[in-house]
Amino acid sequence: MTVDPGVPVATVATPSIDNHPNRICDVCGVVDRGPRHQVGYTPGTVPVNVAQIKSVIANPDLTDDEKASISADIADTELQLRHMDCCTNVGCPDGSCDLIPNGMTQQEILTKIVTEPVQDQFIALQEAKNAAIIATTAAEGA
Ligand SMILES: [Zn+2]
Ligand SMILES: [Zn+2]
Numbered sequence: 710m711t712v713d714p715g716v717p718v719a720t721v722a723t724p725s726i727d728n729h730p731n732r733i734c735d736v737c738g739v740v741d742r743g744p745r746h747q748v749g750y751t752p753g754t755v756p757v758n759v760a761q762i763k764s765v766i767a768n769p770d771l772t773d774d775e776k777a778s779i780s781a782d783i784a785d786t787e788l789q790l791r792h793m794d795c796c797t798n799v800g801c802p803d804g805s806c807d808l809i810p811n812g813m814t815q816q817e818i819l820t821k822i823v824t825e826p827v828q829d830q831f832i833a834l835q836e837a838k839n840a841a842i843i844a845t846t847a848a849e850g851a
Contacts (some may be wrong), residue, residue: 724823726816731775733782736795743815744822745790746806752787793818803838805831
């Protein structure tokens with residue numbers, strides 16, 4: 710690969726999924742270190758899955774800090790954390806997860822979204838969606 714010396718090239722180290730926090734997926738219920746699409750709702754919208762919290766607390770592979778933060782995420786009624794492939798399966802609200810091809814491992818998805826230009830597309834899609842939500846919320850509050 711040749712690089713034009715006049716153009717700065719951002720070098721992004723390929724991230725290791727091992728450095729990412731263990732989190733719940735609110736779609737499939739799996740706890741792992743894969744990237745998540747965080748989908749916001751109005752408070753009280755997302756039901757609290759008590760059985761899921763119990764199984765997290767009982768999981769011997771998680772530290773106490775992990776159990777606390779994962780339980781807090783499950784109990785959060787205005788935020789869903791979704792594996793990006795799970796998000797596509799249930800209908801990604803802004804379409805960003807639809808940019809991830811089927812069948813990738815969580816490490817492959819993380820590498821793709823951090824090191825490829827697809828990152829800019831995600832940000833554009835998610836910012837557009839957020840702007841729409843803010844506009845809607847402002848209109849409802851008026
Ligand atoms: Zn999932
Ligand atoms: Zn999504």
